[in-house]
Amino acid sequence: xxxxxxxxxxxxxxxxxxxxxxxxxxxxxxxxxxxxxxxxxxxxxxxxxxxxxxxxxxxxxxxxxxxxxxxxxxxxxxxxxxxxxxxxxxxxxxxxxxxxxxxxxxxxxxxxxxxxxxxxxxxxxxxxxxxxxxxxxxxxxxxxxxxxxxxxxxxxxxxxxxxxxxxxxxxxxxxxxxxxxxxxx
Numbered sequence: 001x002x003x004x005x006x007x008x009x010x011x012x013x014x015x016x017x018x019x020x021x022x023x024x025x026x027x028x029x030x031x032x033x034x035x036x037x038x039x040x041x042x043x044x045x046x047x048x049x050x051x052x053x054x055x056x057x058x059x060x061x062x063x064x065x066x067x068x069x070x071x072x073x074x075x076x077x078x079x080x081x082x083x084x085x086x087x088x089x090x091x092x093x094x095x096x097x098x099x100x101x102x103x104x105x106x107x108x109x110x111x112x113x114x115x116x117x118x119x120x121x122x123x124x125x126x127x128x129x130x131x132x133x134x135x136x137x138x139x140x141x142x143x144x145x146x147x148x149x150x151x152x153x154x155x156x157x158x159x160x161x162x163x164x165x166x167x168x169x170x171x172x173x174x175x176x177x178x179x180x181x182x183x184x185x
Contacts, residue, residue: 006065051122084110
């Protein structure tokens, strides 16, 4: 099964995007809700500027996720990239994403860079522990299905309750001068 991990960053996304799209490392590059003929980092910044977000040094600017395939599954770069694209669409459908698959190490892996500001609502992405756990479980389930061609065997009812959290709920909180979005509870 794959390893799916990620973190938020307060740095500007240019260096990270340049790293994941480096042609010496990346074998496949795609995007979600971005123009592939324009600079991705500039487009991330444009959305932040439209909504007045991301200008402070202590603000989350993007999330960087890495999906590392298990070599025992013997995935192709196309399979790994397809899985990363499906995860980006399912988990971050209203956020701009850059997806790049690397084969420069012994372990085939894909990077997903997600703009922290939604292009639809201007709300910041927030992944709490429940949402993060859900995204990891989703990656495991889809990888198992993709590599084996069959759904994962059913667990006992007690195991299923402990192992698989429900999808995160999205809540919008309002204060007189603020509105923010929070995934999961």
